Amino acid sequence: MRLVKLIANLGYGSRREVQAMFREGRITDPSGEVLYADDKVGHADVYVDGEPLDPPQGIALMLHKPVGVTCSTKDAGRLVYDLLPRRFALRDPLLSSVGRLDRDTSGLLLFTDDGGLLHRIISPKASVAKVYEATLASDLRGDEAALFASGTLMLESEKTPLAPAELEVVDARHARLTLTEGRYHQVRRMFAAVGNHVEQLHRASVGALTLGTLSEGEWRLLDAEDLACVFAKPSQAT
Structure with missing residues (x-):
C-alpha cells in the first residue's frame, strides 16, 4: 500500500492533505529523516509530526x-x-x-x-459479562436478585425473557448487576420493571477487563x- 493511502486511511487527512504533509516535510522516519510519498518503508518506520504512525487496521x-x-x-x-x-x-x-x-x-x-x-x-453466543454499578432512587425490595436470576423477567415491548442476571446488593440503594446480553437500556428497564429508578449508572467492567x-x-x-x-x-x- 502506498504511503499516501496508508496514512489517509488512518484518518490523518484526505489523500490530497497527506500529499501536502509530505511536501511540508511532516512525514519522517524515526530519526527525523524526511520521507517521500514513493518511499518503501515499514509501518513502524513512519512518523507524523514526530510521533509514530497510529497502529494499522485491527486496533x-x-x-x-x-x-x-x-x-x-x-x-x-x-x-x-x-x-x-x-x-x-x-x-x-x-x-x-x-x-x-x-x-x-x-x-x-x-x-x-x-x-x-x-x-x-x-x-x-459469547455471553461476555458486563458489570454495572447502579445508584437507585428507592430502597431495594429484597426480591430483585431472585427475579433477575430467574431468566423469566419480561421487559415491556420485548418478546423473549431476559437471560439470567446476577444482582449483588451493596446497600439499600446501591447494587452491582452482571449481564451477559445488551438490550436497549436494559439495566434501567430492569429496575423500572420492579418499580425502581436508576439515578446513576456506571459500567465497571467488560469480561475481566476493568478501567x-x-x-x-x-x-x-x-x-x-x-x-x-x-x-x-x-x-x-x-
Missing part, C-alpha cells in the same frame, strides 16, 4: 466515558469521538464503539475497527492480553 481501545457524552458520530452535543484523537473518527475502516452507553451512563466503553472482533464481543487507573475522559489502546480479559469471567479480574 482496539477502551475509553472511560463520562456522563453527558453521546455514543455517536453525528448527534448534537458532546460526543465520545471528541475524547479521542480526531483522526480516529476518520479511519477507514471506521473505529466503532462496541455497543453503546447512553448519555447518562459512565464507564468502560470499547472501540475497534475490526468487524470480526466487534461481532465476537457482542454476539449472544484500572483510567480517569474519566481518558483512553488507551488494548493489547492481546487486554482482549483476552474481555472474554474472561469478571471474577478473574486482578
